[in-house]
Amino acid sequence: MSLIELKDVSKLYGFGDATSVALDEVNLAIEQGECVAVMGPSGSGKSTLMNVIGLLDRPTHGDYHLNTQKVSRLSANQRARYRRDRIGFIFQSFNLLPRLTALDNVALPLLYKGMSIGKRNRKAWDMLERVGLGDRAYYLPRQLSGGQAQSVAIARALVNNPQLIIADEPTGNLDSNSSRLVMELLSEIHKTGNTVIFVTHNPELTRYATRVVYMQDGAIKYDEQTKLGQVGRYARQVMYAVPETTEEDDLAGVSAIMPVLDKRAAAEKVKRTRTTKRKKTARNRKAASK
Amino acid sequence: MSLSRDNFRLAYRSLKAAKARSFLTMLGIIIGVSAVIMVVCIGQGLKQQIAGQLGRYGQNILSVTPGPSSTSGFGTVTGMSGTNSSLLTNNDLITVESTPGVAEAVPLATASGSMTGDHTVSSPFIVATNANFPDIINQSFSSGGFFDSNYGSRTVVLGANIAQKLFNNNAPLGQTLTWRGQQFLVAGVYNIFNAPPFSVESNFDNAVFVPYTSAQQVSGNTLGIYQILARSSNVTQTLHVVAAVRSALVNAHGGSNDVTVTRASDSNGASNQTIHLLTMLVAGAAIIALVVGGVGIMDVMLVSVTERMQEIGLRKAIGATNRQIMRQFVAEAFVLSVLGALAGVVIAVAGVGLLRAYTSIQAILVWQVMVFAPLIAVAVGVFFGSMPALKAARKDPIDALRYE
Numbered sequence: 001m002s003l004i005e006l007k008d009v010s011k012l013y014g015f016g017d018a019t020s021v022a023l024d025e026v027n028l029a030i031e032q033g034e035c036v037a038v039m040g041p042s043g044s045g046k047s048t049l050m051n052v053i054g055l056l057d058r059p060t061h062g063d064y065h066l067n068t069q070k071v072s073r074l075s076a077n078q079r080a081r082y083r084r085d086r087i088g089f090i091f092q093s094f095n096l097l098p099r100l101t102a103l104d105n106v107a108l109p110l111l112y113k114g115m116s117i118g119k120r121n122r123k124a125w126d127m128l129e130r131v132g133l134g135d136r137a138y139y140l141p142r143q144l145s146g147g148q149a150q151s152v153a154i155a156r157a158l159v160n161n162p163q164l165i166i167a168d169e170p171t172g173n174l175d176s177n178s179s180r181l182v183m184e185l186l187s188e189i190h191k192t193g194n195t196v197i198f199v200t201h202n203p204e205l206t207r208y209a210t211r212v213v214y215m216q217d218g219a220i221k222y223d224e225q226t227k228l229g230q231v232g233r234y235a236r237q238v239m240y241a242v243p244e245t246t247e248e249d250d251l252a253g254v255s256a257i258m259p260v261l262d263k264r265a266a267a268e269k270v271k272r273t274r275t276t277k278r279k280k281t282a283r284n285r286k287a288a289s290k
Numbered sequence: 291m292s293l294s295r296d297n298f299r300l301a302y303r304s305l306k307a308a309k310a311r312s313f314l315t316m317l318g319i320i321i322g323v324s325a326v327i328m329v330v331c332i333g334q335g336l337k338q339q340i341a342g343q344l345g346r347y348g349q350n351i352l353s354v355t356p357g358p359s360s361t362s363g364f365g366t367v368t369g370m371s372g373t374n375s376s377l378l379t380n381n382d383l384i385t386v387e388s389t390p391g392v393a394e395a396v397p398l399a400t401a402s403g404s405m406t407g408d409h410t411v412s413s414p415f416i417v418a419t420n421a422n423f424p425d426i427i428n429q430s431f432s433s434g435g436f437f438d439s440n441y442g443s444r445t446v447v448l449g450a451n452i453a454q455k456l457f458n459n460n461a462p463l464g465q466t467l468t469w470r471g472q473q474f475l476v477a478g479v480y481n482i483f484n485a486p487p488f489s490v491e492s493n494f495d496n497a498v499f500v501p502y503t504s505a506q507q508v509s510g511n512t513l514g515i516y517q518i519l520a521r522s523s524n525v526t527q528t529l530h531v532v533a534a535v536r537s538a539l540v541n542a543h544g545g546s547n548d549v550t551v552t553r554a555s556d557s558n559g560a561s562n563q564t565i566h567l568l569t570m571l572v573a574g575a576a577i578i579a580l581v582v583g584g585v586g587i588m589d590v591m592l593v594s595v596t597e598r599m600q601e602i603g604l605r606k607a608i609g610a611t612n613r614q615i616m617r618q619f620v621a622e623a624f625v626l627s628v629l630g631a632l633a634g635v636v637i638a639v640a641g642v643g644l645l646r647a648y649t650s651i652q653a654i655l656v657w658q659v660m661v662f663a664p665l666i667a668v669a670v671g672v673f674f675g676s677m678p679a680l681k682a683a684r685k686d687p688i689d690a691l692r693y694e
Contacts, residue, residue: 056607056687077611084609095604095691099307109608111296156608 001068003163003195004030004053009062009072011048011218022048023059024218030211032163035190035228036197037206039235040215046199047168049215053197054087054166055079067163084112088157090167090186090198094149096141096156102128103137106155113160127155131185147178154185165189167198171205183208187228206232297621305625308594315590316630318583319667323634324641325576326663328653331642333569335653350525351426351554352532354378354386354518354539358547377514378549385542386520391531394422395520399513401505405498407456407467407476414452416469417497418505418513426519429494433463434478437501445477447499453479470508474500519554528553577666583630584670587623591678595619602682603690616676616683623675624668631664631671 011023022045030036038046051057052064055071056079064072071082083089096105107124115123128134131151141149150170157165167186171179179202187208190196198209206212212232214222222234305312356378378397386395401416421438437445446467453462453476462476483494506513522531536551543549595602602615638660642653 051688054607056691077613080606080609080611083607089607091604091691095600095607097601097604099304108605112605112609112611112614117296160609 001065002029003032003067004028005063005065006052006059007063007065009052009059009064011045011052011057012060021218023052025062026218026220028213028220028223030195030197032195033190033193034195034211035187035209036195036211036213037209037232037235038197038199038213038215039201039203039206039232040221044215045218046215048218050166050168050197050199053164054089055082056089084109085160086163088160088162088165090150090153090157090165090170092169092172094141094146094153094173096149096152098141101138101140102133102144102152105141105152106159108156109160123159124155127159128152130158131155145178146174147181150174150178150182151185154182154189158189163195165194165196165198167196169199169201171200171202179205203231203235206230206235294617297617298625300618301621301625305622311590311594312626315587315626316633318586319580319627319630319671320583320634320637322576322580322583323631323663323667324638325579326573326666327635327638327656327659328641328645329572329576330569330656330659330663331638331653332645332651333565333573334656335651336565336569338654339652349553350522350528352386352392352520352522352528352535353550353552353554354382354520354535355516355550356548357550376548377516378518379515380512381542382539382549383515383518385538386518386535389531389535389538391522391524391527391534393521393523394425395518396420396422396426397502397515398517398519399502399505399515401500401509401513403470403509405456405467405469407462407465408458408460409456411452411455414455415493415497416500416505417494418500418502420502422521423499426521429483430481431478432481433461434476437477437499443501443504443507444472444474445501446474447478447480448476449480449493449495449497449499450482451495452498469498469500472508474504580663580667580670583667584627584674587626587671588674588677591619591623591675592681594622595678595682598682599685599690599693602685603687603693606685606687607691612683615685616679619679619682620672620676623679624672626675627668627671628664631667634667635660635664 006026006028008025008027009023010021010025013020013022024045026045026049028049038049040046048057052059055066055074058079059072062072063070066082066086071079074082096102097108100108103121103124106127107120110120110123125134125137128137131154133148133151133155136144136148136152141152144152150173154170157167165186170182170186174182183205186196186198190208190210198205200206206226207229209226209232210228211223211225212235213220214232214234224232224234226232356376377399380397383395383397386392396419399418401418402413403416404410404412405414405416421436424436432450434447436447446469448456448462456462456467457465457476462479465476466473467476468474480494500508502513520531520535522528524531532551532553536549539549539551540547605615605618639655642655645651645653
C-alpha cells in the first residue's frame with residue numbers, strides 16, 4: 001500500500017450559499033520516496049491539499065490513509081502527535097519564532113517530544129550542520145538571509161526524522177539563488193529516501209520532482225511522472241501555452257479562451273466530467289454571440 | 291498538570307522579550323500584594339501599640355468618663371466622649387476616692403493659658419492631675435520625677451515634645467516656667483510615650499502636667515475633669531469595684547446615669563477590636579485589588595495570545611498538543627504572578643521599614659500575611675491566566691497560522 005492514499009477527499013468551507021469547495025473528491029496515492037511537485041493557480045486547493053495531507057486539517061468527506069493507517073478522523077491531539085513524529089513542514093514565510101535562536105528553532109519539535117535539553121541541542125546542531133548553517137546556530141532569524149532562514153526551517157522539519165516533508169511554496173519568498181539552494185536541500189532529502197511534497201508556481205522547479213500534480217478548482221487535473229531534471233510536460237504547457245484566438249473568442253471575452261485549454265487536456269487521459277460554472281458561462285456567452 | 295523546567299525557561303524567555311508588557315501585567319499583582327501586606331502589618335502594629343498601653347494600665351485600673359456609655363458593642367474610646375456632655379467635678383473625684391475598694395483616684399483635667407520657658411508656647415496642652423498619676427500610668431522619666439508633696443505646689447512635669455518646645459535642648463529640669471504670671475519649677479521630664487494614635491496618652495508627649503489644686507488656684511475657676519482614673523486595691527475585685535463606683539456616682543448625681551465607668555483595659559480592648567475591624571476592611575479592599583490584578587493578567591495574556599497567534603499555529607503544526615500549548619501559557623502566567631508577588635513583598639517590606647523610620651506608626655511585619663498574600667496572588671494569576679491559555683490551546687492550527 002502507498003504511503004499516502006486519499007480517497008474521494010473533499011474539503012468544504014462555509015455553509016449554505018457561502019459554501020466553497022476547496023477540494024473536490026480528490027483521489028491521490030503517493031508512494032514512499034516520491035518527490036511530488038504540486039502546481040496550480042491560486043485558489044485551486046493546493047494549500048488545502050497540503051494541509052489535509054499534513055494532518056493540519058481534516059477532510060470534510062473521504063478517507064485518508066497515511067502509512068496504511070486511517071488518519072482522516074483522528075482527534076486534534078492524535079494528529080498533533082502524528083505531525084510531530086512523521087511529518088516535517090516548510091512554509092513560504094519560514095515561520096521561525098523570531099525570539100529564538102536558529103538552534104532553538106530547530107530543536108523545537110524535539111521539545112514537544114519531551115527530549116532532554118542536551119540531547120535536543122546536539123540533534124539540532126547536527127541538523128544545522130547538515131544544512132550548512134553550523135556557524136549560525138546562535139543567530140536570531142532576523143539576522144539571517146532569506147535562504148538561510150529557510151534552511152533553518154528545513155533543518156527544523158528534518159530534526160524529527162519524518163517520513164514525509166511537506167513544503168508549501170518553500171521558495172515563494174526567495175530570490176532565484178536562494179531558491180536553488182533550498183531546492184538542492186530538498187532534493188538531497190529526497191535522495192536519502194524521504195518522501196517530499198512541495199507546492200510551487202515556478203515550472204522550472206518541477207525539475208527537482210519525480211512527479212507533477214496540477215490542480216484546478218479543487219481537483220487534480222493532470223498527474224504525470226517526470227524524470228529528475230526535466231520540467232514537467234503539463235507544467236510547461238499550462239504555464240506557457242498561448243492559445244490561438246479567433247474573432248469569436250475576442251467577442252466572447254477572455255473566459256472563453258479557457259475551453260481551448262480544456263479541449264487539449266481532454267485529448268489526454270484526463271478523467272474529469274464535472275462542468276464548472278466558469279465553463280458554462282463561457283459556453284453560454286459563445287452561444288449568445290452567434 | 292505538571293509544568294516542566296522547559297516550560298518555565300520558555301515562559302521566562304518570552305516574558306523577558308516583552309519587558310514593558312510583562313511589567314504592566316505584573317503591576318496589578320505588585321500593588322495588590324504590597325497593599326494587603328502593608329495594611330495587615332500596620333493594623334498589627336497598631337494593635338501591639340495598644341497592647342503595650344494595656345500592659346501599662348494593668349487590669350486594676352478603672353476609667354470614669356462623663357456621659358452615658360454608648361450602646362454600640364465597642365464602647366467609647368476613652369477620653370473622647372467628654373465633648374458632648376458636662377465634665378466631671380471635684381465632688382465626683384471625692385465620690386470615687388471614697389468608694390470601698392478604690393485605692394486611689396487621679397483626675398485628668400485640662401487648663402488653658404500660654405506658658406513661657408526659654409520660649410513661649412501660646413496654647414500648650416495642660417493636664418491638671420495629682421501626685422498619684424505615676425501609680426496609674428507607668429512611664430519612665432528622662433530626668434527628674436513626678437511632682438509630689440515634697441516639691442511644693444508650684445511644680446510641673448513635662449512631656450518630651452513640649453519640653454523641647456519650651457526649653458530647646460537645654461535641660462529643663464530645675465528651670466522655671468511662667469504660666470499666668472506664676473512661676474513653676476520643672477520637676478521632671480517624661481520619655482516619649484509609646485502610645486497609639488487616638489488614645490488618651492497620644493497627647494501626653496505634648497502635655498504639661500500641673501498639680502490639680504495649683505491649676506485651680508492659678509486659673510481662678512473650677513476645672514472640669516474629663517477623666518478620672520482609679521486603681522482598685524484588689525485586682526480580682528476590679529469589676530465589682532467598677533460596679534460600686536458606677537452606683538456611687540449615679541447616687542451622687544441623683545439617680546441619673548450620666549457617667550461611664552469601665553475597666554481601662556476593656557476600653558482598650560474595644561478600640562483594639564475597632565482597629566482589627568478596620569484592618570479587615572482595608573485588607574478586604576486590598577484583596578479586591580489583588581483580584582483586579584488577576585484580571586489585568588487575563589487581559590494582557592489575551593492580547594498576548596492574539597499577538598502570538600502565528601507562533602501558536604506554528605507550534606501546533608510542528609507537533610505541540612493542546613495541553614503543551616496550554617502549559618506554556620499557564621507557565622507564563624505563573625512566572626508573571628510569582629515575580630509580581632515577590633516584588634510586592636519587597637515593596638511592602640520597604641514600605642513598613644519607611645513607616646517605622648519616619649512616622650509614629652510602628653508597623654510590624656506579619657509573616658503569615660507575607661506568605662499567604664503572595665500565594666493568593668499566584669493562585670489568582672494562574673487562575674485568570676489559564677483562561678487565555680485555554681483559548682490559545684484550542685485554536686485550530688491552520689486558523690492560527692493564517693492569522694494576521
